[in-house]
Amino acid sequence: MTHVISAAVAKTPPLKIVIVGAVAGGASAAARARRLSEDSEILLIERGHEPSFANCGMPYYIGGEIAHREKLLVAPVQLLRERLKLDVRTRHECLSIDRARKTVRILEVDTGKEYVETYDRLILSPGAAPLRPPLPGVNLPRVHTLRNLSDADRLLAASKAGGRAVVVGGGFIGIEMVENLLRRGIKTTLLERNPQVLTPWDPEMVSAFAETLRDRGVDLRLGEEVTAFGELPCGISVETSAGDVLEADFVVLAIGVRPEDDLARAAGLAVAARGGIVTNPRMQTSDPDIYAVGDAVEVRHVVTKETTRIPLAGPANRQGRIAADACFGRTSTFRGVQGTAIVGLFDHTAAMTGLSEKACRAAGIAHEKIYVHPAHHAGYYPGAERISLKLVFDPQDGRVLGAQAVGGAGIDKRIDVIAMALQAGMTVFDLEEAELCYAPQFGSAKDPVNMAGFVAAGVVRGDQPIVHADQIEELVTAGAYVLDVRTPAEFARGAIPAAINIPMEELRARLQELPRERAIIAYCQVGMRGYLATRVLLQSGFDKVRNLSGGYTTYRQKFAAPMLVSPAAR
Numbered sequence: 001m002t003h004v005i006s007a008a009v010a011k012t013p014p015l016k017i018v019i020v021g022a023v024a025g026g027a028s029a030a031a032r033a034r035r036l037s038e039d040s041e042i043l044l045i046e047r048g049h050e051p052s053f054a055n056c057g058m059p060y061y062i063g064g065e066i067a068h069r070e071k072l073l074v075a076p077v078q079l080l081r082e083r084l085k086l087d088v089r090t091r092h093e094c095l096s097i098d099r100a101r102k103t104v105r106i107l108e109v110d111t112g113k114e115y116v117e118t119y120d121r122l123i124l125s126p127g128a129a130p131l132r133p134p135l136p137g138v139n140l141p142r143v144h145t146l147r148n149l150s151d152a153d154r155l156l157a158a159s160k161a162g163g164r165a166v167v168v169g170g171g172f173i174g175i176e177m178v179e180n181l182l183r184r185g186i187k188t189t190l191l192e193r194n195p196q197v198l199t200p201w202d203p204e205m206v207s208a209f210a211e212t213l214r215d216r217g218v219d220l221r222l223g224e225e226v227t228a229f230g231e232l233p234c235g236i237s238v239e240t241s242a243g244d245v246l247e248a249d250f251v252v253l254a255i256g257v258r259p260e261d262d263l264a265r266a267a268g269l270a271v272a273a274r275g276g277i278v279t280n281p282r283m284q285t286s287d288p289d290i291y292a293v294g295d296a297v298e299v300r301h302v303v304t305k306e307t308t309r310i311p312l313a314g315p316a317n318r319q320g321r322i323a324a325d326a327c328f329g330r331t332s333t334f335r336g337v338q339g340t341a342i343v344g345l346f347d348h349t350a351a352m353t354g355l356s357e358k359a360c361r362a363a364g365i366a367h368e369k370i371y372v373h374p375a376h377h378a379g380y381y382p383g384a385e386r387i388s389l390k391l392v393f394d395p396q397d398g399r400v401l402g403a404q405a406v407g408g409a410g411i412d413k414r415i416d417v418i419a420m421a422l423q424a425g426m427t428v429f430d431l432e433e434a435e436l437c438y439a440p441q442f443g444s445a446k447d448p449v450n451m452a453g454f455v456a457a458g459v460v461r462g463d464q465p466i467v468h469a470d471q472i473e474e475l476v477t478a479g480a481y482v483l484d485v486r487t488p489a490e491f492a493r494g495a496i497p498a499a500i501n502i503p504m505e506e507l508r509a510r511l512q513e514l515p516r517e518r519a520i521i522a523y524c525q526v527g528m529r530g531y532l533a534t535r536v537l538l539q540s541g542f543d544k545v546r547n548l549s550g551g552y553t554t555y556r557q558k559f560a561a562p563m564l565v566s567p568a569a570r
Helices: 025-036 055-062 077-084 149-160 172-183 207-215 262-266 313-327 357-363 411-423 428-433 448-461 469-477 488-492 504-513 528-538 551-559
Strands: 016-020 041-046 087-090 092-098 103-108 113-118 121-124 128-130 164-168 187-192 219-222 226-232 235-240 245-248 250-253 257-259 290-292 341-345 348-354 368-372 387-393 400-407 481-484 520-523 545-548
Touching: 016 025, 025 041, 025 077, 025 313, 041 092, 055 149, 055 172, 077 087, 092 262, 121 313, 149 250, 164 172, 164 235, 164 245, 172 187, 172 250, 172 341, 187 235, 207 219, 207 341, 207 348, 207 551, 235 250, 290 313, 341 411, 348 411, 357 387, 357 400, 368 448, 368 551, 387 411, 387 428, 387 448, 387 551, 400 411, 400 428, 411 428, 411 448, 428 448, 469 520, 469 551, 504 528, 520 528, 520 551, 528 545, 528 551, 545 551
Parallel strands: 016 041, 016 121, 041 087, 121 290, 164 187, 164 250, 187 219, 481 520, 520 545
Antiparallel strands: 092 103, 103 113, 128 257, 226 235, 235 245, 341 348, 348 400, 368 387, 387 400
């Protein structure tokens, strides 16, 4: 965003601004417009009952964590009218736009009355609608989606009645709904057509989420999808691609959203082929007097520079402010999105920013990755919890491309730091040097962000040649020697098949046992001792040595279960 700094506030000519759709983007645009112009006429048109509510909090209202509905009302109608002098019209829907006359046709939903309003500037914030695939029975009353407070009220009533539920989709909303249904004591099945939950993440990073769901009693069905719904006397049936028929009291569809771009499309505004209103960095559409913000717009990805759609509340709020600025001639611009997101499941947290490894592969972007598993604060201070952090970066110059972290405490802090580094175009060498807060109850002198920087920078410099868990089988088949440098007790609890155990403390005295002509893969529990072993071996004349990034911890995450030591390896 480009900032305008001035000692005096310039008087802006009054405008009539009509904003279609409230919640995050539209409400932010309205509030910003009022702050910029006290004399402008600002109409906020919202077809729902509430203009500004915390839609991200709705699953927790359904689950009872948020006890009072009014807590979800970020800015009630009366507050917007009295404090900001906005003309807020709830239960009103924009039917069409006449760009030539600069008018909008509006329906008063409860009365059926239609009328026309003129505008000087029009801001579209229609959002995105939950997907309802064209399946038999998908419109049955017991099949719910979650978009607004009315949806939340219906799901709250259904969940209070107890019983059984099927959640379709293992993304953000699906995971949060499962958690909150479990809090209500509802026996829950989760169907996800992909082989993992939380598909924006790389699979090894969220394997613990799948384990937690199963441990909590969820019937988790990966690689399985709904084929039809049917009405039962006291419930609903769910037919799946596996040939099963599940019975439930209600269903929650959480399979994604589609941008509500029909109004823009009908008005002749530019809309992307795969959906999403096309805007420039000032959030201006193909009509210079019409702007669009929020989940309905196409955006540019900070890393790939390609257009995409990532429906998140933070970008929507920023876009609303920028559109209001642009209405009054300010030079604010939207930098783009990088997909910074976080989700929780009981005591587990997963967060990410930028590109995943999967996304890099799909886009053909050269990349390398490393894993670290440090504690979220000093290990000697009580309560330290492990973080698993994956950093994706350019193998040539070390530019940060993305990061993912899972664990308990401290996940948000680390991903937020890396998100800022990514937005600033920083490298892994900058992460090495980052000066972050340290006291034993909050962090470590070498923060997990620093640790990720140290390891990644070592890879780029060539000090630490690495190998990854998904490469081991192929390398072993080609004759690689797998060296486990953990203690015998750790080794006995589980190891990579065919590994030979020589503890790090004995390695220097037992170098003669290692084959100099073969490639050697060294590993430990999290990567540190494997790195030390790699350095010892490289400086002792072994020239084909690599460290397993993230050690046995990442290996287990990758394959989702411990691998027992084979008898031959003992």
